[in-house]
Amino acid sequence: MTDTLPPVRLGKPDVGAAELAAVAAVVETGMLTMGPKVAEFEAEIAKACGTAHAVAVSSGTAALHLAVIALGLEPGDEVLVPAYTFPATANVVALSGLRPVLVDVDPVTMNVDPTKIEVGPKTKAMLAVHLFGRPARVEELPDLPLIEDAAGALGALHRGRPCGSLGIAGCFSFHPRKTVTTGEGGAVTTDDDEVADVIRQWRHHGWRPPTATDMPSPGLNYRIPDILCAIGIPQMQRLPELLAARTRIAAGYSERLQDLPVVLPEADAGDVHGWQAYVIQLDDRDRVLAALRAQGIEAQIGTYALHRLGAYRDQGPFPGASSVFERGMALPFHTSLTESELDRVTDAIRSLIS
Numbered sequence: 001m002t003d004t005l006p007p008v009r010l011g012k013p014d015v016g017a018a019e020l021a022a023v024a025a026v027v028e029t030g031m032l033t034m035g036p037k038v039a040e041f042e043a044e045i046a047k048a049c050g051t052a053h054a055v056a057v058s059s060g061t062a063a064l065h066l067a068v069i070a071l072g073l074e075p076g077d078e079v080l081v082p083a084y085t086f087p088a089t090a091n092v093v094a095l096s097g098l099r100p101v102l103v104d105v106d107p108v109t110m111n112v113d114p115t116k117i118e119v120g121p122k123t124k125a126m127l128a129v130h131l132f133g134r135p136a137r138v139e140e141l142p143d144l145p146l147i148e149d150a151a152g153a154l155g156a157l158h159r160g161r162p163c164g165s166l167g168i169a170g171c172f173s174f175h176p177r178k179t180v181t182t183g184e185g186g187a188v189t190t191d192d193d194e195v196a197d198v199i200r201q202w203r204h205h206g207w208r209p210p211t212a213t214d215m216p217s218p219g220l221n222y223r224i225p226d227i228l229c230a231i232g233i234p235q236m237q238r239l240p241e242l243l244a245a246r247t248r249i250a251a252g253y254s255e256r257l258q259d260l261p262v263v264l265p266e267a268d269a270g271d272v273h274g275w276q277a278y279v280i281q282l283d284d285r286d287r288v289l290a291a292l293r294a295q296g297i298e299a300q301i302g303t304y305a306l307h308r309l310g311a312y313r314d315q316g317p318f319p320g321a322s323s324v325f326e327r328g329m330a331l332p333f334h335t336s337l338t339e340s341e342l343d344r345v346t347d348a349i350r351s352l353i354s
């Protein structure tokens, strides 16, 4: 009887004794923020991405906001943003006094469709998303300053190069549904010394670190506490292991679902997927999603078609984004999913669509 089985969780952070001990050690020091753990965490992130700098901040949204600010654009300038993404990607552009111009996505890759891009006189930058960890084909994008929304793409490689190192700045999230988590947290990676300086300054109210005597511009408080960085350091050290476990779970789903009429997620040949989420596409998604939930299987929609939200309603239509918004379904996805849970999820899908 499926209704007596425990729920299959959508996400479950892979944290334990090492993270707990690291938090306790920070608490002992009494230095809860802006201590040594921030720089240590940043060094791990920069090493993983192969960039000169990583600046850790309070969330993925903060990372995106500061990266957009660091572009130094003029009010009213336009930034291209995929129409299917987590809304923060566009929100940070709008809240920086710029105009997010939506671009449709390829309904198979779920990433921006380069053939749909129109560059006008006010188009000054592009924010490309490696959605759910699938590397975007950045080489097909127009020659514009590029910010990568790599929120879910830590450890992903495009043509052998780490996501987060492919543009001016890469933005990561450490929300609990991400491969590496700090609870809340984010980071900007960059090779550009000036971009890194501007972001460090804006993260800390506008003071110019480390020995601030002047505040050249107003800033924000987007700092991340040492306590959270202490969680992030052992997580980063386990990134290869965490990503391998997620890759194994993704392969387990794909093997079980391959004969069904669903679109399975994958990366381009030769790329490494970051596997933030495992999102399939299928007909009649709402019925299947509701039935899975009724069985205790915590499936979820993929993400949002921005033109179908009040804030961005005036820019449509975007058929690719509408299609994946209606058909996308994220399956339970975390490192402690068992083979029998994979069987349970995929058997349930099979019986609902066959």
Ligand SMILES: Cc1ncc(COP(=O)(O)O)c(C=O)c1O
Pocket (backbone or CB within 6 Å): 059, 060, 061, 062, 085, 086, 088, 089, 129, 131, 149, 151, 152, 172, 173, 174, 175, 184, 185, 186
């Ligand atoms: C593609 C994308 N961009 C940005 C964000 C925002 O990150 P955060 O929740 O850490 O602010 C997310 C979070 O889910 C995301 O998936």
